[in-house]
Amino acid sequence: MTATPIAVGLSAVIVAADGKAPYALTTRHADGMAGLPHGRFDPSGHRTFELGLRDWVRAQTGFEPGYVEQLYTFGDLGRELPQAELNDAPTGARLISVGYLGLTPERTDISAFDAVWRDWHRHFPWEDHRQGRPALIAEAIAPALLAWADAGGKQSATRLSRVQLAFGLDDQPWIEERTLERYELIYEAGLAPESVRDSGRKPVKAPSAALGEPMISDHRRILATAIGRLRGKIKYRPVVFELMPERFTLLDLQKVVESILGLPLHKQNFRRSLDRSGLVVGLGQFTQATGGRPAELFRFRREALREGHASGVQTPRG
Amino acid sequence: MTATPIAVGLSAVIVAADGKAPYALTTRHADGMAGLPHGRFDPSGHRTFELGLRDWVRAQTGFEPGYVEQLYTFGDLGRELPQAELNDAPTGARLISVGYLGLTPERTDISAFDAVWRDWHRHFPWEDHRQGRPALIAEAIAPALLAWADAGGKQSATRLSRVQLAFGLDDQPWIEERTLERYELIYEAGLAPESVRDSGRKPVKAPSAALGEPMISDHRRILATAIGRLRGKIKYRPVVFELMPERFTLLDLQKVVESILGLPLHKQNFRRSLDRSGLVVGLGQFTQATGGRPAELFRFRREALREGHASGVQTPRG
DNA sequence: GTAGTTATGCTCAAGTTGAGCTTAAGTAGC
DNA sequence: GCTACTTAAGCTCAACTTGAGCATAACTAC
Numbered sequence: 072m073t074a075t076p077i078a079v080g081l082s083a084v085i086v087a088a089d090g091k092a093p094y095a096l097t098t099r100h101a102d103g104m105a106g107l108p109h110g111r112f113d114p115s116g117h118r119t120f121e122l123g124l125r126d127w128v129r130a131q132t133g134f135e136p137g138y139v140e141q142l143y144t145f146g147d148l149g150r151e152l153p154q155a156e157l158n159d160a161p162t163g164a165r166l167i168s169v170g171y172l173g174l175t176p177e178r179t180d181i182s183a184f185d186a187v188w189r190d191w192h193r194h195f196p197w198e199d200h201r202q203g204r205p206a207l208i209a210e211a212i213a214p215a216l217l218a219w220a221d222a223g224g225k226q227s228a229t230r231l232s233r234v235q236l237a238f239g240l241d242d243q244p245w246i247e248e249r250t251l252e253r254y255e256l257i258y259e260a261g262l263a264p265e266s267v268r269d270s271g272r273k274p275v276k277a278p279s280a281a282l283g284e285p286m287i288s289d290h291r292r293i294l295a296t297a298i299g300r301l302r303g304k305i306k307y308r309p310v311v312f313e314l315m316p317e318r319f320t321l322l323d324l325q326k327v328v329e330s331i332l333g334l335p336l337h338k339q340n341f342r343r344s345l346d347r348s349g350l351v352v353g354l355g356q357f358t359q360a361t362g363g364r365p366a367e368l369f370r371f372r373r374e375a376l377r378e379g380h381a382s383g384v385q386t387p388r389g
Numbered sequence: 390m391t392a393t394p395i396a397v398g399l400s401a402v403i404v405a406a407d408g409k410a411p412y413a414l415t416t417r418h419a420d421g422m423a424g425l426p427h428g429r430f431d432p433s434g435h436r437t438f439e440l441g442l443r444d445w446v447r448a449q450t451g452f453e454p455g456y457v458e459q460l461y462t463f464g465d466l467g468r469e470l471p472q473a474e475l476n477d478a479p480t481g482a483r484l485i486s487v488g489y490l491g492l493t494p495e496r497t498d499i500s501a502f503d504a505v506w507r508d509w510h511r512h513f514p515w516e517d518h519r520q521g522r523p524a525l526i527a528e529a530i531a532p533a534l535l536a537w538a539d540a541g542g543k544q545s546a547t548r549l550s551r552v553q554l555a556f557g558l559d560d561q562p563w564i565e566e567r568t569l570e571r572y573e574l575i576y577e578a579g580l581a582p583e584s585v586r587d588s589g590r591k592p593v594k595a596p597s598a599a600l601g602e603p604m605i606s607d608h609r610r611i612l613a614t615a616i617g618r619l620r621g622k623i624k625y626r627p628v629v630f631e632l633m634p635e636r637f638t639l640l641d642l643q644k645v646v647e648s649i650l651g652l653p654l655h656k657q658n659f660r661r662s663l664d665r666s667g668l669v670v671g672l673g674q675f676t677q678a679t680g681g682r683p684a685e686l687f688r689f690r691r692e693a694l695r696e697g698h699a700s701g702v703q704t705p706r707g
Numbered sequence: 708g709t710a711g712t713t714a715t716g717c718t719c720a721a722g723t724t725g726a727g728c729t730t731a732a733g734t735a736g737c
Numbered sequence: 738g739c740t741a742c743t744t745a746a747g748c749t750c751a752a753c754t755t756g757a758g759c760a761t762a763a764c765t766a767c
Contacts, residue, residue: 366713
């Protein structure tokens with residue numbers, strides 16, 4: 072018997088952020104859809120996944136990844152890349168997808184490539200709660216998902232509770248890390264263009280553009296995984312600093328944390344906890360670019376890692 | 390050109406614990422070495438990794454996994470399974486290893502299979518700090534690793550600091566989650582039988598049995614990953630209860646947490662924080678099996694998950 | 708000079724943590 | 738039945754952390 076061959080795809084979520092938004096490095100595809108930098112793992116050429124991934128990212132975007140970590144390996148049948156997308160994949164191969172997360176302090180110039188730094192909220196408009204809970208949830212998402220739960224027969228109760236917990240309905244708190252659960256619900260309920268595409272079924276209801284722009288293959292799922300992981304990790308490891316320039320003001324830092332979490336933070340308490348953490352030091356230099364009183368510039372104290380202060384920044388909601 | 394084929398191995402760390410020790414479900418191999426339940430992912434037969442994994446575990450140990458989560462996917466060249474181990478792997482295939490973690494409340498009877506529940510400290514004797522820091526660290530591990538760091542030429546400084554941070558030398562705190570880092574150092578320094586086997590080199594110094602029993606393939610690495618992940622997760626998700634029977638005393642619960650963490654906890658403060666968490670309820674029933682005053686029996690309040698109390702148990706060191 | 712904007716400092720009550728002490732309620736040995 | 742031992746469970750207290758708001762300082766723009 073000829074066994075089905077396996078192909079491994081490597082995809083990268085490269086994140087940058089500024090005071091305005093969080094960005095992911097994306098590539099443009101023929102049909103106008105966005106995708107993540109990705110490519111096929113070459114078992115004879117790549118010694119490790121990470122090296123393979125770095126090659127692909129460099130080739131497709133000109134970007135040289137720094138900090139990188141593995142996210143998750145997806146192997147479910149039916150959600151892989153359509154054949155054409157993955158160059159050289161043997162026909163009929165089973166496709167497996169390994170996702171990686173990378174962080175970078177600056178949106179490097181990638182204009183020579185067909186790549187763009189994109190605000191990730193274009194793909195997940197329901198994730199940005201910095202200006203309060205988006206109306207979209209109450210107006211479009213909740214009704215659609217509750218209808219889907221209702222139509223679930225024996226699974227109705229489970230579905231209902233998944234929806235409530237994920238989207239913070241019915242007095243449940245909004246837990247920002249549950250990004251993947253939220254996307255998966257929208258996907259399962261057939262509200263994402265991707266679910267229609269993957270199943271080959273006709274959409275029950277035209278998936279609304281309001282539910283976020285789709286991405287090729289399972290890239291929106293990988294992006295959701297990355298966002299969730301980063302939102303969690305920022306709290307217990309000092310990874311935010313991978314997103315900051317050498318010198319920054321405390322407000323800069325707060326804005327970056329807020330854009331990643333999609334939540335507003337309490338300014339004074341955020342500063343106080345940073346102070347206590349010992350993660351940053353003032354440089355005695357000031358910047359006048361604030362529009363108000365000049366702010367002191369700080370830098371990350373890498374030495375803090377040595378002192379066991381290996382935890383992240385606190386995120387007091389404000 | 391004939392591309393190198395890829396084979397995917399699935400391995401499971403199935404964990405149980407009681408008041409005495411934490412256990413992993415293992416299989417026995419020809420050479421007397423232990424391994425994890427594992428097998429090859431079948432791209433034409435398995436719809437998802439998880440289903441494939443469950444098949445293999447059931448076949449090899451008779452155990453039916455409940456809660457399961459993906460840990461990590463290892464793809465580095467040079468640390469894969471020796472060919473013979475992985476039934477049916479095409480010769481010359483590149484082997485990739487996906488590790489899973491499962492939890493169970495009872496050590497089910499597996500005597501009909503060639504499987505054993507093993508105290509994981511047999512593979513990681515330096516990880517058990519319930520009776521204080523094991524002498525092994527100061528007597529054998531630290532000297533060997535410091536010598537290795539010293540011999541590192543340009544990398545000496547990095548190595549030294551990795552060793553200090555991982556093993557809590559030189560006033561650094563012992564961070565129980567860093568299980569994988571510790572194992573990787575021992576492996577890299579050539580102190581594990583596995584490193585000798587994988588490299589084909591002669592050992593610099595016979596790897597001492599005191600440095601833990603080896604396992605087949607990269608299974609000790611997967612086990613280390615599982616321990617580290619579980620130690621972290623227990624603190625922020627109520628996963629311990631997956632390891633507990635329906636009814637238990639607070640001391641039972643504390644002993645289980647202690648065996649997983651490899652640390653002693655402060656009894657009163659542990660109880661107080663549990664109390665506040667709302668994760669458990671007293672049943673008004675008492676057990677006399679304590680050897681002292683009878684203890685109340687408690688159960689996990691699954692409803693607590695609904696109330697946003699989705700966090701784990703606190704672990705006040707005692 | 709006035710209004711607007713942002714930085715940074717101070718305070719206070721409420722809650723949490725670390726650590727220890729005390730009393731209760733059993734068992735085992737004599 | 739008394740004593741020693743063991744574990745459960747309740748109480749206390751100081752130190753610290755958190756959430757929240759108010760006050761003052763130092764700039765820019767008009």
